Amino acid sequence: MSKEVSLEDIVSLCKRRGFIYQGSEIYGGLAGTWDYGPLGVALKRNIMNLWWKMFVDDRDDMLGVDAAILMNQKVWQASGHVDTFTDPLVECSNCKSRFRADKIDTSKCPTCGQKDTFGEPRQFNMMFKTKVGPLSDDIKLILEKGFIDKVNEEFAANNTDQKEITLSEKQLDHGGDYVSYLRPETAQGIFTNFKNVVDSFYPDVPFGIAQQGKAFRNEISPRDFVFRSREFEIMEIEYFVHPDQWQPEFEAWIKRVHEWLKALGLPDDKVHELEVPDADRAHYSQRTVDFEFDFPIGREELLGLAYRTDFDLQNIQKASGKSMEYRPKDGSAAFVPHVIEPSFGVERAIMAVLSAAYTEDEINGEKRSYLKLPTQLAPVKVAVSPLLKNKPELAAKAREVYKMLKAEFGAVMWDDNGNIGKRYRRQDEIGTPYCIVIDFDTLEGDTKDTVTVRHRDTTKQERVPIDRLIESL
Ligand code: GAP
Numbered sequence: 001m002s003k004e005v006s007l008e009d010i011v012s013l014c015k016r017r018g019f020i021y022q023g024s025e026i027y028g029g030l031a032g033t034w035d036y037g038p039l040g041v042a043l044k045r046n047i048m049n050l051w052w053k054m055f056v057d058d059r060d061d062m063l064g065v066d067a068a069i070l071m072n073q074k075v076w077q078a079s080g081h082v083d084t085f086t087d088p089l090v091e092c093s094n095c096k097s098r099f100r101a102d103k104i105d106t107s108k109c110p111t112c113g114q115k116d117t118f119g120e121p122r123q124f125n126m127m128f129k130t131k132v133g134p135l136s137d138d139i140k141l142i143l144e145k146g147f148i149d150k151v152n153e154e155f156a157a158n159n160t161d162q163k164e165i166t167l168s169e170k171q172l173d174h175g176g177d178y179v180s181y182l183r184p185e186t187a188q189g190i191f192t193n194f195k196n197v198v199d200s201f202y203p204d205v206p207f208g209i210a211q212q213g214k215a216f217r218n219e220i221s222p223r224d225f226v227f228r229s230r231e232f233e234i235m236e237i238e239y240f241v242h243p244d245q246w247q248p249e250f251e252a253w254i255k256r257v258h259e260w261l262k263a264l265g266l267p268d269d270k271v272h273e274l275e276v277p278d279a280d281r282a283h284y285s286q287r288t289v290d291f292e293f294d295f296p297i298g299r300e301e302l303l304g305l306a307y308r309t310d311f312d313l314q315n316i317q318k319a320s321g322k323s324m325e326y327r328p329k330d331g332s333a334a335f336v337p338h339v340i341e342p343s344f345g346v347e348r349a350i351m352a353v354l355s356a357a358y359t360e361d362e363i364n365g366e367k368r369s370y371l372k373l374p375t376q377l378a379p380v381k382v383a384v385s386p387l388l389k390n391k392p393e394l395a396a397k398a399r400e401v402y403k404m405l406k407a408e409f410g411a412v413m414w415d416d417n418g419n420i421g422k423r424y425r426r427q428d429e430i431g432t433p434y435c436i437v438i439d440f441d442t443l444e445g446d447t448k449d450t451v452t453v454r455h456r457d458t459t460k461q462e463r464v465p466i467d468r469l470i471e472s473l
Contacts, residue, residue, distance in 0.1 A: 005358040007296040032222030032230030042379035067189025078319035088121035128182040182216035191312040208239040226347035233346035240337035265374040270294040308339040371431030387439040389416040398438040
């Protein structure tokens with residue numbers, strides 16, 4: 001029986017084998033940021049590519065976009081994020097530690113242990129604010145009427161004793177192009193392109209627009225490895241439906257999400273649906289189902305499915321003055337579409353995949369740990385080795401096989417370090433489904449031009465002719 005995987009098992013494997021490192025580690029790190037190493041980037045891309053294939057390429061009702069991360073701040077005003085994308089923050093009056101009020105027992109400080117040191121929570125906006133363009137710290141702004149309201153009081157206050165520039169009324173009216181936010185979700189890049197995509201493609205409703213990319217949230221307490229990061233990747237779909245059709249479409253998306261989780265190799269009994277109660281739903285949602293997973297840290301949200309109504313398109317319509325109405329080709333009444341939004345966090349998918357795949361067993365009295373990854377997700381598909389590194393005839397033949405497989409599968413690794421047993425363990429640990437060994441039998445006799453193929457999960461070995469290798473893999 002394999003033991004339950006712990007978060008430490010995953011973190012240690014990721015660091016040791018080059019999946020995920022702490023961000024800026026060499027300078028002591030930066031909380032909530034993570035860097036992907038060679039195997040991590042391969043795993044992440046495999047997950048993201050599989051998602052794109054399943055939800056965009058394999059369907060005929062889906063279109064992709066890749067919008068800018070920096071957007072006009074009006075996007076975040078209209079979407080409600082400037083006002084409501086907040087978490088409740090409390091600070092300990094004794095040790096000054098800060099926490100999310102809804103994640104701790106506020107009667108006692110988790111850092112210093114003092115009782116009753118927290119006051120009332122204040123709402124902390126999680127968006128990273130930034131400035132765009134040449135208005136940097138060495139420039140003094142000549143403040144014109146209405147500027148402070150329009151741009152940012154704090155920015156103005158911090159820039160009073162520096163070089164002068166004059167902003168025209170027009171620039172000011174523009175709403176301050178220079179204040180922007182790192183996007184906290186990719187969804188708004190989809191909504192703001194809804195009209196563009198409809199004008200260019202005129203798809204039939206229902207249809208979806210998909211986007212993958214970075215999102216940034218200034219989390220009060222980043223925690224649990226990549227689970228709650230400050231910079232992470234999201235894959236989102238805004239699926240536009242007729243308002244009368246949102247319920248059946250929502251149910252269809254529940255099924256599709258389960259198909260996705262199956263493709264990730266996650267066991268059914270570790271996946272749970274949570275109907276999110278009214279009080280806990282995001283400001284834009286009228287129904288949300290969270291898909292939770294039994295992570296090593298406990299049962300937690302893996303991804304969300306929300307019915308966003310026409311909240312976003314209506315807000316954009318009001319703020320931009322442009323119509324977001326869709327005109328059906330059959331001449332029936334125009335309407336502002338409603339939206340079903342499945343939103344998938346890539347980091348949480350990676351954590352779920354790694355914890356589901358992490359396996360320990362004992363073969364012939366020897367313990368091993370390996371990643372039972374679905375082949376399509378494995379960072380390395382095949383490892384090729386000469387039995388002995390210092391036998392040129394074996395190495396030359398192995399190189400031939402390696403080149404042939406690399407041309408076919410891409411993610412093929414050359415491995416001639418240590419003895420063959422160690423190579424198998426190393427490849428098992430990173431989830432390589434097949435190891436191929438070129439030995440003396442490959443060079444002569446009845447078995448000439450055959451190789452050993454060793455299977456990760458069973459450790460069984462078989463002899464396969466080189467000219468049938470690609471087909472058999
Ligand atoms: N557009 C909808 C939206 O952003 P969300 O529930 O706030 O919804 C979607 O986020 C998904 O993004 C979550 O289900 C989770 O997988 C992931 N996610 C959210 N915050 C995260 C964080 N701080 N670190 C890693 N992943 C996060």
